[in-house]
Amino acid sequence: MKILLLGMSHRTAPVEVRERYAVEDHSAALQKLVALEEIDEGVLISTCNRVEIIVITRQPDAALLSLFRFFHKELSGDSPIPGGGELDDHVYEYRDREA
Numbered sequence: 001m002k003i004l005l006l007g008m009s010h011r012t013a014p015v016e017v018r019e020r021y022a023v024e025d026h027s028a029a030l031q032k033l034v035a036l037e038e039i040d041e042g043v044l045i046s047t048c049n050r051v052e053i054i055v056i057t058r059q060p061d062a063a064l065l066s067l068f069r070f071f072h073k074e075l076s077g078d079s080p081i082p083g084g085g086e087l088d089d090h091v092y093e094y095r096d097r098e099a
Contacts, residue, residue, distance in 0.1 A: 006068070
């Protein structure tokens with residue numbers, strides 16, 4: 001089992017970007033997150049200063065791709081653009097102990 005964290009904070013993204021990814025309905029978003037095949041467990045944190053998704057997975061590479069898609073599609077409403085776009089400029093990724 002591996003731990004992954006994908007997020008953005010006031011240190012990595014301006015307020016306009018953070019607002020775009022802010023979560024209003026934590027319950028619905030979390031249900032969609034843990035329904036992903038690659039995710040075994042998950043936590044979603046959304047405050048005025050940060051948005052972070054922390055997951056436990058057995059498939060870290062597939063899960064990371066799913067987290068980027070989740071950020072794009074579920075949090076911002078954009079089409080998923082894995083590996084590109086505005087999101088990459090503002091997020092951080094940590095694994096295992098660093099997470």
